[in-house]
Amino acid sequence: MIEFDHVGKRFGNVQALDHLNLQFSPGKIIGLFGPNGAGKSTAMKMIAGLNQPDSGHVLVDGQKPRQSRDKIAFLPEIDYLYGWWTLKQAADFMRSFYADWDDNKYTELLGFLNLREDMKIGKISKGQRAKCKLLLTVSRRAPYLLLDEPLSGIDILTREEIINTLIRDFREGEQTIIISTHEINDVESLVDEVFFIDQGRIVVSGSAEELRMTKGLSLVEIMKEAFRNVQQ
Amino acid sequence: MSQLDYDKSKAIYKQIIEDFQKQLIRGTLNPGDKIPSQRDYALKVSVNPNTVQRAYQELERIGLTETIRGQGTFVKANTEMISAIRQEMADDILDRFFGEMNSLGYSQQQITEILNRRLMEMKGAITND
Numbered sequence: 001m002i003e004f005d006h007v008g009k010r011f012g013n014v015q016a017l018d019h020l021n022l023q024f025s026p027g028k029i030i031g032l033f034g035p036n037g038a039g040k041s042t043a044m045k046m047i048a049g050l051n052q053p054d055s056g057h058v059l060v061d062g063q064k065p066r067q068s069r070d071k072i073a074f075l076p077e078i079d080y081l082y083g084w085w086t087l088k089q090a091a092d093f094m095r096s097f098y099a100d101w102d103d104n105k106y107t108e109l110l111g112f113l114n115l116r117e118d119m120k121i122g123k124i125s126k127g128q129r130a131k132c133k134l135l136l137t138v139s140r141r142a143p144y145l146l147l148d149e150p151l152s153g154i155d156i157l158t159r160e161e162i163i164n165t166l167i168r169d170f171r172e173g174e175q176t177i178i179i180s181t182h183e184i185n186d187v188e189s190l191v192d193e194v195f196f197i198d199q200g201r202i203v204v205s206g207s208a209e210e211l212r213m214t215k216g217l218s219l220v221e222i223m224k225e226a227f228r229n230v231q232q
Numbered sequence: 233m234s235q236l237d238y239d240k241s242k243a244i245y246k247q248i249i250e251d252f253q254k255q256l257i258r259g260t261l262n263p264g265d266k267i268p269s270q271r272d273y274a275l276k277v278s279v280n281p282n283t284v285q286r287a288y289q290e291l292e293r294i295g296l297t298e299t300i301r302g303q304g305t306f307v308k309a310n311t312e313m314i315s316a317i318r319q320e321m322a323d324d325i326l327d328r329f330f331g332e333m334n335s336l337g338y339s340q341q342q343i344t345e346i347l348n349r350r351l352m353e354m355k356g357a358i359t360n361d
Contacts, residue, residue, distance in 0.1 A: 029280055160278070167274050170281050188240045189279045209243045209283065218240035 006056035016042040018200035027173045031191035032180040039200040040180040044148045048074040073142035077149040083122025106139040127158035145177045184220045248287035257318045265307045
């Protein structure tokens with residue numbers, strides 16, 4: 001389980017996280033939704049141990065994030081791969097770095113995603129680069145998979161491929177996927193649990209199916225409703 | 233199973249169950265047929281595997297399917313069950329129809345007239361073909 005307990009984080013005069021409380025339960029595909037600047041990336045990086053709370057604390061299975069890095073596979077929003085690398089070089093790097101790297105899975109997903117090892121990261125399309133990032137993250141057998149905006153700026157067919165890769169690969173019970181995005185429409189049917197975040201706070205949260213049943217609204221509509229209420 | 237064209241404002245697991253029931257009624261799925269594994273079905277309709285699991289568990293609980301270890305999940309429903317489900321789904325549609333018509337202020341007499349007119353039009357459309 002991942003817990004945020006009264007977590008605050010400030011960058012200059014921007015309050016990125018504001019006494020954020022939440023619990024991500026294991027074995028689910030969790031959506032962290034909100035507009036740009038809501039605090040999604042800050043929260044994701046904090047789970048990955050890449051930034052520290054100013055106040056409160058974050059725990060991953062009861063441990064500090066920095067002590068649980070081997071449990072977390074993180075797909076950052078930024079392009080972190082060198083342009084002059086081939087996909088094979090990037091995979092070799094990951095393989096040498098992470099003990100939970102799974103070569104069988106890598107080879108299988110390489111074909112599923114229509115990627116080739118000799119592709120040069122700097123020369124391929126944005127969609128292909130997004131698929132490379134996904135492949136390199138998902139090829140680890142980490143219990144927690146953090147995907148920060150994996151769909152943004154990517155064409156619809158590639159988005160579908162990414163979503164199907166996650167469904168195909170999801171190991172029920174033993175894996176937890178946390179996906180942050182503002183493109184909720186694409187992941188309506190993918191997520192189990194949702195957290196709508198705005199100005200560093202949770203606005204609405206719950207099981208996606210229960211929310212649909214009780215409100216009779218889609219997740220996109222629920223977000224619009226929640227954020228309208230916040231702004232009033 | 234067919235592609236699920238689901239309504240995003242309703243619980244997806246319920247729509248999976250309904251889709252399955254409709255296939256039984258239409259006869260595209262029959263007693264004894266093997267249905268896809270949960271994983272294959274999840275991929276086919278691009279739905280969270282936990283949601284598919286919930287729908288499959290419910291199908292089994294209400295006696296429409298059974299899972300045989302090492303072999304897969306099969307349609308267990310018999311023709312009697314299928315016609316009962318058909319009746320039940322038709323009743324739901326009718327309940328909604330009459331409820332909505334009442335809320336619009338239509339009398340029973342007016343509803344009968346509308347239905348008769350519609351049926352005549354449909355008959356006309358068919359014979360004109």
